[in-house]
Amino acid sequence: MMMKASVRKIVKFERFAQKVSNTSFGIVFASIEGFGTAAEMAKETIRDIFKGFISAKDTVTQMVEVGWSSLPIILLTSFFMGMVLALQVGSATSNMFNEPVYVGTITSFAMAIELGPVLTAIVVTGRVGAAITAEIGTMEVTEQLDALYTLGTNPIRYLAVPRFLACFFMLPALTVISNIVGIYGGMILSTNTWELSSSAFWAEALDFMTICTFLHGFIKSFFFALIIVIVACHKGFNAKGGAEGVGKATTSSVMTSMVFILIADYFLTALRVTLRIK
Amino acid sequence: MIKVDNVYKRFGVKTVLNGVSLDVRSGETLVIIGSSGVGKSILLKNIIGLVKPDSGFIKVDGVDITNCSLRELHETRRKIGYVFQESALFDSLNIFENVAFGLKNLTSLSESEIKQRAKQCLAMVGLENVEHLNPSGLSGGMKKRVGLARAIAYQPEYILYDEPTTGLDPIMSDVINDLIINLKKYLHVTSIVVTHDMNSAYKIADRIMMLYGGNIIFNGTPEEVCNTKNEYVKQFVRGSSQ
Numbered sequence: 001m002m003m004k005a006s007v008r009k010i011v012k013f014e015r016f017a018q019k020v021s022n023t024s025f026g027i028v029f030a031s032i033e034g035f036g037t038a039a040e041m042a043k044e045t046i047r048d049i050f051k052g053f054i055s056a057k058d059t060v061t062q063m064v065e066v067g068w069s070s071l072p073i074i075l076l077t078s079f080f081m082g083m084v085l086a087l088q089v090g091s092a093t094s095n096m097f098n099e100p101v102y103v104g105t106i107t108s109f110a111m112a113i114e115l116g117p118v119l120t121a122i123v124v125t126g127r128v129g130a131a132i133t134a135e136i137g138t139m140e141v142t143e144q145l146d147a148l149y150t151l152g153t154n155p156i157r158y159l160a161v162p163r164f165l166a167c168f169f170m171l172p173a174l175t176v177i178s179n180i181v182g183i184y185g186g187m188i189l190s191t192n193t194w195e196l197s198s199s200a201f202w203a204e205a206l207d208f209m210t211i212c213t214f215l216h217g218f219i220k221s222f223f224f225a226l227i228i229v230i231v232a233c234h235k236g237f238n239a240k241g242g243a244e245g246v247g248k249a250t251t252s253s254v255m256t257s258m259v260f261i262l263i264a265d266y267f268l269t270a271l272r273v274t275l276r277i278k
Numbered sequence: 279m280i281k282v283d284n285v286y287k288r289f290g291v292k293t294v295l296n297g298v299s300l301d302v303r304s305g306e307t308l309v310i311i312g313s314s315g316v317g318k319s320i321l322l323k324n325i326i327g328l329v330k331p332d333s334g335f336i337k338v339d340g341v342d343i344t345n346c347s348l349r350e351l352h353e354t355r356r357k358i359g360y361v362f363q364e365s366a367l368f369d370s371l372n373i374f375e376n377v378a379f380g381l382k383n384l385t386s387l388s389e390s391e392i393k394q395r396a397k398q399c400l401a402m403v404g405l406e407n408v409e410h411l412n413p414s415g416l417s418g419g420m421k422k423r424v425g426l427a428r429a430i431a432y433q434p435e436y437i438l439y440d441e442p443t444t445g446l447d448p449i450m451s452d453v454i455n456d457l458i459i460n461l462k463k464y465l466h467v468t469s470i471v472v473t474h475d476m477n478s479a480y481k482i483a484d485r486i487m488m489l490y491g492g493n494i495i496f497n498g499t500p501e502e503v504c505n506t507k508n509e510y511v512k513q514f515v516r517g518s519s520q
Binding site: 135138139142143144146147148149150151152153 | 367
């Protein structure tokens with residue numbers, strides 16, 4: 001009798017919770033809950049890394065997947081981004097000053113502190129983040145994660161740790177490559193379109209840049225890597241509802257990562273400006 | 279011995295297990311029957327600790343898996359093999375790696391012993407020369423048998439089968455039935471089998487239980503099932519719509 005009464009109370013509470021979950025409050029609560037579970041997963045992943053539960057083979061495989069396989073698209077997008085920047089800057093300054101000025105400076109600054117890290121992170125989100133969520137989500141809905149548990153394996157250790165390490169180390173590496181290729185693309189355009197010599201372009205580029213300029217973008221890429229891999233793994237582990245659920249989780253993973261990358265970018269830049277780091 | 283005591287499990291407002299209690303004695307094969315969606319698979323997942331009951335307890339060899347440390351849960355899971363309804367083979371690994379997965383994680387066998395054991399287990403379920411294939415290259419029935427080979431590979435004391443013969447042809451179903459019987463006969467494996475297949479249930483069961491409305495409504499030997507007066511059990515085993 002006691003049990004039935006308590007079950008009735010729970011059912012009543014759950015119906016109330018269901019009603020609340022359909023309101024804006026519910027969406028806020030769900031978001032806070034999502035943050036909590038993602039933080040818990042990230043904590044467990046980092047703890048496993050520090051305890052040394054790292055499979056070298058799986059980590060290298062993921063590094064190849066994140067780094068090497070993303071390289072062609074990063075080279076292509078960065079090269080064209082650098083060229084577009086140089087074209088726009090040259091065109092704008094030609095209109096204002098009758099000649100293209102600061103093309104090297106603005107192109108290299110923009111690539112090193114903003115476009116290199118952000119563009120690389122966005123491309124990796126679309127390519128790698130989506131793949132991580134889809135793979136883990138499919139494993140979740142086909143009971144493969146349950147199978148891992150029954151075979152004595154912690155899915156976080158087996159799946160999240162190698163992907164976490166791969167993203168954390170490969171995204172900054174891709175960012176450096178993106179910066180170099182983007183600036184190089186800008187230089188090629190400047191020499192051909194604006195008839196700027198390559199030495200003049202490099203002089204403009206390097207005169208105003210310090211090591212901190214490069215470091216700012218480089219350091220940001222570590223934060224972006226954390227966002228991509230934590231969101232992707234969390235969305236994958238929480239996918240529900242068959243193929244449709246995996247599709248929704250993947251879309252949500254990409255959108256969430258992109259939004260958080262841009263928000264994090266603002267705050268990291270604001271921090272740099274506040275601290276007056278040049 | 280597995281003891282399930284007064285287990286409740288609800289999903290939202292739906293009560294799936296409503297105070298289920300059962301004992302599984304060492305070396306016996308218990309078959310759980312019941313209509314689709316009645317909670318048979320959820321009961322198995324509670325027993326292996328994949329799903330936590332809302333209340334009640336489940337003891338495996340004296341360890342309460344609803345309230346134990348992670349290490350104890352891990353140790354207990356080593357004793358239990360689980361055959362999934364949809365096989366749950368790892369897509370990224372080939373058949374050999376799937377079968378060897380548990381052996382690598384749960385035993386201290388050498389590489390050559392693992393290779394030999396995996397081949398043996400695949401042969402036991404009637405599969406040979408498929409080690410190098412990927413799960414996507416197998417039929418549903420073959421995947422099911424690989425899942426079974428994976429579950430028996432590390433020689434667990436208990437095996438939980440979730441619909442082991444569903445989707446198999448009659449001959450292969452009988453091969454799996456014989457395998458379950460032989461595991462019990464020669465290795466004294468304790469089994470819980472969830473199935474709709476009454477031919478299989480009659481052949482392998484020491485005891486048959488029926489789950490209905492979140493409760494066990496029948497518990498008896500295969501002979502007792504045939505002679506039961508319970509109308510619902512009679513309807514179920516006859517496969518009659520009325």
